[in-house]
Amino acid sequence: MKQSVLNGERRHDLDGKIVSLLFYEPSTRTRTSFQQAALKLGALTVATENAKEFSSAVKGETMKDTTRIMNAYHFDAVVIRADYEGAAEEAASVSDSPIINAGDGAGQHPTQSLLDIFTIYEKFGKIDGLKVAFVGDLKYGRTVRSLCYLLGKFKDVEVHFVAPDSLQMREDILEYLKESGIKYELHSDINEVAEIADVFYMTRAQKERMKEGEEFSPDGYRITEALLKKIRKEAIILHPLPRSNDFNEIPEELTDDPRILIFRQAENGLFTRMALLKMVIE
Ligand code: CP
Secondary structure, eight states: OHHHHHTTOOOOTTTTOEEEEEESSOOSHHHHHHHHHHHHTTOEEEEETTHHHHSGGGGTOOHHHHHHHHHHTTOSEEEEEESSTTHHHHHHTTOSSOEEEEEETTSOOHHHHHHHHHHHHHHHSOOTTOEEEEESOTTTOHHHHHHHHHHTTSSSOEEEEEOOGGGOOOHHHHHHHHHTTOEEEEESOGGGTTTTOSEEEEOOOOGGGOOTTOOOOOTTSSOOHHHHHHSOTTOEEEOOSOOOTTTOSSOGGGTTSTTBOHHHHHHHHHHHHHHHHHHHHO
């Protein structure tokens, strides 16, 4: 898909197909790249950008009923970003057409993890044996949870979770990694892993999901000039974006460091979502 887009090919894989994009939470990358992916493959889209406000969810309609309606209108796939965990699963339980989880609250963001793993693979030519450090708010960051799930499918991967105690990775993912035979360690400062990680996966504090009393101080969870001097030159720094202005986990002035691949990572979202739509619809 990447070569095809870069070569400017006009594709017809999904000519005549129509994809529904139902977004209950804000999105720049996931919504736009899914829409563009559908168009690039010849499909059309019907998009609801702010379903929380402008769909009948306002009137109390459930996810199951909304999905039944999407089925009634014969969409070929429904892409859903919801504001609570388990929403996509709920939709899938009543759907005849494919449901794609585009993020469900603090639960999972599986299509993000596909573009993440593709970006890592593009750089290293492998996933096995890599050391991956996840940094920041790991309790509410759904992209980290999904990428851990994928990493569990590979061999000899080592995972380092760098977060304050109150925002550390939740037990379900730690349990899953254990069952998958993946070694992991918990840390409280990025400096502890600066010289060992191949991949630094930075995250923003998910302020919108934090409970009263939960706070995040960015010290120890940011990329700084001093830290870049310690990080190996072959390592890469990723972030699902958006990066936060308040916490500055990857400061604007460091964006051009060649190890920071955040915009190539986002671009890969287009290609992986094209591949996914083709696989589930064609
Ligand atoms: N990474 C990501 O999901 O970004 P958006 O919230 O902008 O879609």
